[in-house]
Amino acid sequence: SEDVAADPNIQLTWMPDADSAIVGVIDSGIALSHARFRRIDGGTRFLSAWLQGGEWRSGAAVPFGRELFRTEIDRLMWRASVGGAIDEAAFDRAAGLTQFGHARGDRRLENNATHGTHVADLAAGFDLSDGSFDEARRRLPIIGVGLPPRTSMGANGNFLEFFAIHAVEYIIDRADRIWKACGYGPDGGFPIVINLSYGLKAGPKDGHMLIEEVIRAATEKSDEIGRPIRVILPAGNDLMSEGVAEFALPDDRPVTLDWRIRPEDHTPNFAEVWSEQISGAGGSGPAHPLTAVVRLPLGPGSPAAAGRAGQMTTLTDDADPETPLARIYCRKHDNKPPGGTGDPAWHRVGYYLCTAPTLEEDRMAGAPSGRWTIEVAGKGKNSDRAHAYVQSDQTLTFGSVTGLLSTFDHPDFRPVDYAGRAIDVYDYPIDGVAPTLTDLPPPITRRGSLNAIANNDAVRVIGSYRATDGKASVFSSAASSEPVGDGRAAPTALLPGVDGAARFGVMAAGSKSGSAAAMQGTSFSTALATRRVALAMLEWIDGDRNGQAPGSEGWFEITASDEDADADWPGQVPEIKGGHGRMTRPGTGRLPR
Incomplete structure (x- = not known):
């Protein structure tokens, strides 16, 4: 707009010194x-x-x-x-x-x-x-x-x-x-x-x-x-969200995945199904190498034909063919940087599955809740593997819980063990024995639950561990065991996201001065990592900026590896979940709990 100023009117009564970060x-x-x-x-x-x-x-x-x-x-x-x-x-x-x-x-x-x-x-x-x-x-x-x-x-x-x-x-x-x-x-x-x-x-x-x-x-x-x-x-808090499926596709035989959508949901539900990498640019409307059929609970399904990028199909109920209950969009994605020249080296094609809210209101018909079915099949080249994810789902009004997250379901998937404890990617033996993989079998997996916008090497990705015994937090997301393209094979490192089994979260400021609250999650481990890097940056500036600046992947590797070893935790955390290791929390000026 012509009313938007080209340059801001910088108003600072105090200017930061040149040795600031x-x-x-x-x-x-x-x-x-x-x-x-x-x-x-x-x-x-x-x-x-x-x-x-x-x-x-x-x-x-x-x-x-x-x-x-x-x-x-x-x-x-x-x-x-x-x-x-x-x-x-x-x-x-x-x-x-x-x-x-x-x-x-x-x-x-x-x-x-x-x-x-x-x-x-x-x-x-x-x-x-x-x-x-x-x-x-x-x-x-x-x-x-x-x-x-x-x-x-x-x-x-x-x-x-x-x-x-x-x-x-x-x-x-x-x-x-x-x-x-x-x-x-x-x-x-x-x-x-x-x-x-x-x-x-x-x-x-x-x-x-x-x-x-x-x-x-x-x-x-x-x-x-x-x-x-x-x-x-x-890294994300989605390891237990039951929203990731990565699986091989046998020839001419579909893999069926249940998609459970909850009743009285005020918001739409989204899931995505992605192909593997396909060499070349793919043109403006490449075909998806996979077919994805979405079936209503006790109702009809979408066409079984493979879609092309830019296409969309609508799923309706036979009793009311004019009312859309779900849609499937097909979209192309490639590795060409924005503003870049030349053709991308590869492309992928993704299905975006979207349902209407299950809450029925006078102004719109609700989609049916219950067990929806997704059938994924591949034929020919680049169709031997599929990746499916449930998208985030939060209530539009802060504090409300009317946005209900959908999940994948499969008879072979177990969210908890026989004692009712949540199953992680690996166990955490405290007797020096190497951890054992517990995330079995496909198609639903805990691996690949890493934050979708944190999969390249230009960012640092932080997960959580429990401060008392070093155990990786069960909610902290893990990377894929077979990352696609340039996706990350592990987070960068772990910092505390939980003070202890009986001490929820980490303490920090409430919304008003003088107040404090405990919150749990990798968001707060990330903030502690930011503090570590910022304080280290000041030391780097004081040292005439010699050597590698803090916060690089190499800096985290050295720091996390050393601090993990020095802490002498009773158990080990595999790289797919813990990256380079566990780092100690920086001082925040708060009394320890």
Whole structure:
């Protein structure tokens, strides 16, 4: 739009020193006025923040949402001050973080804890009363991006990738503009460590989703100028979600997979079926080498013909042929980078299976709940293996549980053992015996549950372990035993995501100053990894930037291997689940539990 400014009006009453490193946080519900993110003088450590779900202002240098620089954040904090303390709820409303005036407005910060504040605290929060953190607090300013509510990203995260791409590019752009505004010269820039504790369950998982290509291009460009950019993502919490199937296809015989869709689901359900790599570009509409038939519970099925990229077919009930209950879309995917020249070396074709919500309302007919069936068959070349995934499914309204995740089902799959304990990929013997593979047999598997946007070598991927005994968290996702294309064969490393068997999650900031909460998951292990890298980056800067910058895959390999060995944990974690090993948590200034 012509109303979008080409250059932002950078407003900083305090400029970061040249020996600083930027911590970028991309998340939801980040409490900008929280005391853990303030300087010693009471001002904010956020250099800028982009609220993607905020109200856009004419002349802003962002295409949507609301951008605030430090000066405006400080001014809003001062206006919300009462008796020397900040009324943080009033600040949230004034800044547009909390939107009571919109039916679907963001109100996450009105809860006792939020994902984004918890992550930001673990990644870059400091206690104002602890003088030992003064140097790190001064030298680790923050650039934040608040992702919009689920009403914008979709219950299945359909548009997460595009908001996240904008967020990554925003953090890098603003960091570079601030470097130049500080007068540090046209070359170089602040080292940047970006925490993106989000992900998707389904996708091609070959390292070439658009966001993965954007991150790869950004990190390669930064390496050329000697300014490191590190992007750190979670492995995911989906190992037990029963949403991954990887299986061989016998000739002329379909493999049947049950897809269980729950009743009273307010949101659509999605699953994907992907081919193997196929050499060459494939043209504009390549045929899928597999056929995928979707059958309603006790109802008809879709055509058995192989689809072509760009095609779509609709599944209806015989009793009401005008009402769509499900659709199958066919899409091409390849390894050509965005803006690249020449033809891709290979392509793949994927089926996107989508059902209507099972909740029946007056304005629409609900899809039937129960056991849907997916039959996958292959004929000829490139049809000997298939990959199927259930996509994320969350409620559009924060705090509601009306978005119900579907699962795959198969008679050979066992989610728990005979004692009722969840089955992991491997067991965890504590007597020095090597772990035994427990993820048997196909087609449903726990392997391949890694975050779909975290499958290339340009990002660091962090899983979780239990701090008391080093056991990998059972929810922490694992890589595929046979990754496709350039997909990852393992996460990068593990950091604590659970304090202990009787101590849920890890402690960090609640949504308001002075509060704390425990949250569990690889998102918070990722934030601890971000903190480790950011603090190590300051040491690297102090050492005249000699040697490899912290946060590379090699740095994690050395650090995790050494710390895992030094910890002398009672058991081992296989690489497919634990990567290079288990790292110790950095100090956050909180009392140990």
